[in-house]
Amino acid sequence: MSDQADGNWKQFKGKVKEKWGKLTDDDLTVVEGKRDQLVGKIQERYGYQKDQAEKELKEWETSNKYHW
Numbered sequence: 001m002s003d004q005a006d007g008n009w010k011q012f013k014g015k016v017k018e019k020w021g022k023l024t025d026d027d028l029t030v031v032e033g034k035r036d037q038l039v040g041k042i043q044e045r046y047g048y049q050k051d052q053a054e055k056e057l058k059e060w061e062t063s064n065k066y067h068w
Contacts, residue, residue: 022045038057
C-alpha cells in the first residue's frame with residue numbers, strides 16, 4: 001500500500017466508523033485500507049450479502065470521494 005493510500009485510510013477511518021458503527025477498531029486495523037476486507041467485515045457485522053455490502057461501500061466512497 002502506498003503512503004498516500006495509508007494516510008488517506010487513517011483520515012477516512014473515522015468516517016468509516018460513522019457509517020458502520022458496528023465495526024470495531026480491531027476490524028479497521030485488520031482492514032487497513034483493503035477494500036475487499038472492508039466489504040467482508042461489513043458483511044460479517046451487519047449480516048449483509050456481498051452485493052449489499054458492495055453497494056453501501058460504493059455509495060460511501062462516492063459521497064466521501066475516497067478512492068482505493
